Amino acid sequence: MSETLLNIKGIVKRFGGLTALNDVGLHINKGEVYGLIGPNGAGKTTLFNVLTGLYVPDEGEFTFAGHNLFQVKPDKVVKAGIARTFQNIRLFGEMTALENVMIGRHTRSHAGAIGSILRTPRVKKEEAAIAQKAYDLLEYVGISDVVDEQARNLSYGHQRRLEIARALACEPKLLALDEPAAGMNPSETEGLKHLMSKIRDDGVTILLIEHDVKLMMELCDRIAVLDYGQKIAEDFPEGIRTNPRVIEAYLGASHE
Ligand SMILES: Nc1ncnc2c1ncn2[C@@H]1O[C@H](COP(=O)(O)OP(=O)(O)OP(=O)(O)O)[C@@H](O)[C@H]1O
Numbered sequence: 160m161s162e163t164l165l166n167i168k169g170i171v172k173r174f175g176g177l178t179a180l181n182d183v184g185l186h187i188n189k190g191e192v193y194g195l196i197g198p199n200g201a202g203k204t205t206l207f208n209v210l211t212g213l214y215v216p217d218e219g220e221f222t223f224a225g226h227n228l229f230q231v232k233p234d235k236v237v238k239a240g241i242a243r244t245f246q247n248i249r250l251f252g253e254m255t256a257l258e259n260v261m262i263g264r265h266t267r268s269h270a271g272a273i274g275s276i277l278r279t280p281r282v283k284k285e286e287a288a289i290a291q292k293a294y295d296l297l298e299y300v301g302i303s304d305v306v307d308e309q310a311r312n313l314s315y316g317h318q319r320r321l322e323i324a325r326a327l328a329c330e331p332k333l334l335a336l337d338e339p340a341a342g343m344n345p346s347e348t349e350g351l352k353h354l355m356s357k358i359r360d361d362g363v364t365i366l367l368i369e370h371d372v373k374l375m376m377e378l379c380d381r382i383a384v385l386d387y388g389q390k391i392a393e394d395f396p397e398g399i400r401t402n403p404r405v406i407e408a409y410l411g412a413s414h415e
Pocket of ligand 1: 174204
């Protein structure tokens with residue numbers, strides 16, 4: 160029996176008169192790669208933002224690993240175990256790769272503000288441990304050769320991997336990746352696919368938005384399709400590929 164990690168029901172999100180998500184329900188099992196696809200403007204990023212606390216849903220239910228996360232703020236969502244990357248890379252360009260990951264790690268430190276200012280032995284020890292862990296994460300995502308480079312000087316593919324390392328620093332149960340392959344060349348995409356498989360094999364469940372359909376078909380255990388804010392299909396990749404409603408949604412939309 161697969162164990163449910165994330166469960167949402169009847170999620171509604173409105174922006175003024177526009178209903179961006181309309182009665183969306185789905186569950187994600189522990190250990191799977193769950194994909195979210197749909198034409199432009201279908202509501203994928205809005206759903207991501209709801210699941211990571213950035214947008215407050217108007218209606219519905221949202222539970223995750225035993226926590227009720229409905230209308231909960233982003234920091235509580237991270238504490239519950241959901242970490243994310245963004246469609247548009249959001250790194251601190253002036254900071255090194257290592258420092259960018261250390262920031263993610265600080266969400267889990269115990270030193271406190273006073274301790275950090277006084278730089279007590281406890282704080283120094285904790286800082287060293289954070290730096291070591293950050294280095295290990297950079298190695299894990301395959302970019303330990305650029306530890307001391309400023310983030311803004313990294314190649315696009317490396318920046319994407321750095322974002323993943325930073326999200327992993329929160330030790331999430333669920334890693335939510337918003338178009339991680341956007342702008343990558345085929346060999347970078349292939350490398351990213353292997354990284355995501357490794358993360359999943361190491362026990363982190365993955366929620367993935369991606370326009371690269373080939374990548375989604377190869378990587379995802381199950382895929383949900385959104386269209387005009389509604390879930391129109393949810394299936395194994397093969398079922399999605401041949402689903403008439405999905406084909407119609409894609410052919411009917413002005414989509415790449
Ligand atoms: N903050 C916002 N304010 C107003 N409308 C919004 C906001 N965010 C999203 N929308 C609208 O909600 C709808 C869904 O957008 P969303 O970005 O979630 O789609 P998407 O499936 O992620 O699209 P894409 O593939 O282009 O990223 C769109 O009509 C969009 O204009």
